[in-house]
Amino acid sequence: MTDLGPLNYFLSISATHTTSGIFLSQTKYATEILERAQMFNCNPCRTLVDTEKKLGPEGSPVTDPILYRSLAGALQYLTFTLPDLSYTVQQLCLYMHDPREPHLNAMKCVVRTTAGSIILILVFLGDNLLTWSSKRQDTLSPSSAESEYRRVANxxxxxxxxxxxxxxxxxxxFTATLVYCDNVSAVYMSANPVQHQRTKHIEIDIHFVRDKVAAGHVRVLHVPSRFQYADIFTKGLPYPLFTDFRSSLSVRKSPTPTAGAY
Structure with a gap:
């Protein structure tokens, strides 16, 4: 094996090391996407997706479906350092088999947003705390409280x-792991062993949550919907909320002039 020294540039990802952490960017790659889409001099767009309606199979077929698929794949790789694009890009990828004009217009909006995001980077700080947010439900449950409690247990x-x-x-x-949940009943159930009506259908094997909470290893906290940062991966958001949630992903402007050198 050969020691190539500190990571600098790999697979179109530029890495800048500082005393506070590692800064990753794909400036060169994003520029290539703009050139491929022939939108290098386009005006940046602030809004990723129309929050009023969702994409569907309607519309006229695009004239160049190969270009659509190429751009969709490229944008998918760009989400490595711009995870805030994940939801919209995933929606575009659903129609790669039969892209229509509304899908292409939505993709152009994402590309225009990329033009305004070239200066953004993904930050890995050296003092990041371990946090885990319960998001998706894998099994059917008789009540929403029970399903949320299962997600907390997972x-x-x-x-x-x-x-x-x-x-x-x-x-x-040496600190407790923070698990956030937007269901108040599930938060109560994680700390209160006397919830017979709500927990009578729950298997014993997921009640280890209470043991973890009692031992101080885990804290289950309630998070209001306006602080539900996972929503940036699951739905279209208004611009103010989108930018607020994006900052929680450690996607921000580069503090160093060298982050976009490649």
Whole structure:
């Protein structure tokens, strides 16, 4: 094996190291996408998606479906350093088999947004805390509280595995893992063992959540909808809320002039 030194540029991703963390950017790659779409001098667009309506199969077929698929794949790779584009790009990829004019117009909007996002980078800070947000429901449950509680249990199971791995690597965590949930009943159930009517259908094997909470290893906190940062991956958002949630992903402007050098 050959030691190539600190990571600088790999697979169209530029890495800049500072004392506070690592800054990743895909400026050169984003510029190539604009050139491929022949939109290099386009005006940047602030809004990614129309929040009033969703894309559907309607519309006239595009004249160049190969270009559509090429741009969709390129934008998908760009989400590595711009995860805030993930939801919209995923929606565009749903119609790669039969792209229509409304899909192409939506893609042009994403490309225009990319033009305004070239200066943005993804930041990995050295003092990041381990957090895990429960998002999706994998199984059907009789009540919303029960399904939310199951999602909390799945999140805690995942973070517990990571904590055990870090402990084996002699890097234990000394603070409680924070798990956020937007269901008040599920938050109460994680700390209160007397919830018979709400928990009578829940299997015993997911009640380890209460043990973790009681031991101080986990804290289950309620998060209001306006702080539900996972929504940036699951729905179209108004611009103010979108920019607020994007900052929570550590996507921000580069503090160094060298981050976009490649």
């Amino acid at each position: 999140a805690i199971a995942g973070t517990s595995w990571i904590c055990n791995l870090l402990r084996e690597l002699h890097t234990p965590l």
